[in-house]
């Protein structure tokens with residue numbers, strides 16, 4: 001049995017995950033303008049991750065019998081000055097996501113909603129990975145500095161990133 005307030009908060013999270021995908025799409029567009037195709041690939045994969053997150057929340061709400069409401073979101077930032085600025089903004093965004101996931105977990109805990117706690121645990125772990133991904137890129141970009149050859153190599157490295165759906169969510173939640 002899921003509470004009304006947790007249903008509402010998860011519904012908000014569905015919309016926020018799609019908003020995240022939209023923010024990353026604007027970042028992808030920045031790198032497309034810069035002809036950094038490895039970075040473009042990185043964000044294509046990141047958008048697939050956000051869509052997966054959204055659909056996991058969507059399927060869960062559906063399973064517990066809640067009606068889902070889709071909402072719009074504000075324009076994402078499109079004007080970035082450097083790759084480093086993009087990834088710093090990405091990390092900040094993921095930190096917001098983490099706090100929102102933690103808030104969902106707090107509600108589930110207050111409600112003693114063990115099914116939702118178990119469901120949300122995957123997202124708690126996922127956020128550790130998400131923040132780590134952006135932190136790693138920030139460290140790499142700081143080392144690269146203004147060296148175009150190093151940036152070229154890092155772009156090639158990011159071209160190899162692929163989307164791997166987690167085993168538990170490759171199939172439906174059944």
Ligand SMILES: [Fe+2]
Nearest residue numbers: 017020050053
């Ligand atoms: Fe996400």
Ligand SMILES: [Fe+2]
Nearest residue numbers: 020094097130
């Ligand atoms: Fe994310």
